[in-house]
Amino acid sequence: MNIGDAARASGVSAKMIRYYETTGLIPAAARTGAGYRSYGEREVQILRFVRRARDLGFPVVTIRELLALWGDRARHSADVKRLALDHVDALERKIDEMQAMAVTLRHLSEACCDDDRPDCPILEDLGRSAGRQGAKAAGPI
Amino acid sequence: MNIGDAARASGVSAKMIRYYETTGLIPAAARTGAGYRSYGEREVQILRFVRRARDLGFPVVTIRELLALWGDRARHSADVKRLALDHVDALERKIDEMQAMAVTLRHLSEACCDDDRPDCPILEDLGRSAGRQGAKAAGPI
DNA sequence: CTTGACCTTCCCATCATGGGAAACCCTATC
């Protein structure tokens, strides 16, 4: 199987397969006489694993650990679970941040008259200097 | 005011101020005889605007539009509102994606025995080839 | 005049991904 077939079979683009190989996430593929990378079912399996983990939002560093555990028959499932739950925590932190942004923006938008007049609470919020966002180091000197 | 003071007063790092200047997001600062960038209240105000917009998750391209509207006394508030609500939509799409990931991972983790045995539904999910994730182009030829 | 803090530009790195060029290879058709 050439890289294009492996890409189609795994859902990982050929570009990314090469990238994963150079960064050591996946082992280097065997080569044909002409230098083409060659893949079998086993390799496609690994690529699918990576693809699925990416779809679940795991960063590549964590996928590296997951792959290692996957290949370790003496693994402790608790280690896998910890990686998964740590990632869930990270996801939830980001979700909370974004929800806070969305709530603020919805509030401001509700108060916006939404017509051809220039008055706009959104711009007023962004432009008001009262926030003193940068005050951490600019406090009373 | 030098760039360091402007950074402290606005909450935008000196590095980012220079970056915003080179990308044209903010106008080039005036220079002292020695070539130092010089900032006044007006410029700090702009930087705070950018900072607040970044905190609300707006991408820089959109901040560019927001800044233009901010400076346009003939603006229509509806245009601002549209930018804000489009961004809320984008946030919500990402939130939904991440929540789906978190839900899947929590389900899998609940089923994980969480001890020193190797059996793990998380790895089983990642490794199962039944998914055929890459099947879009690999279907019946 | 020295010292330390500040400023300048320039380059590099992140993270995961894509685009594109130049060269090479393989297969099918003529």
Add this chain to the structure above:
DNA sequence: GATAGGGTTTCCCATGATGGGAAGGTCAAG
């Protein structure tokens, strides 16, 4: 056997927003 088309290789560059750091110039206080 020649040619065309599509696949593959490596290499370089770009993204977006941010930080790190080096080499060198500047300013203000002592």
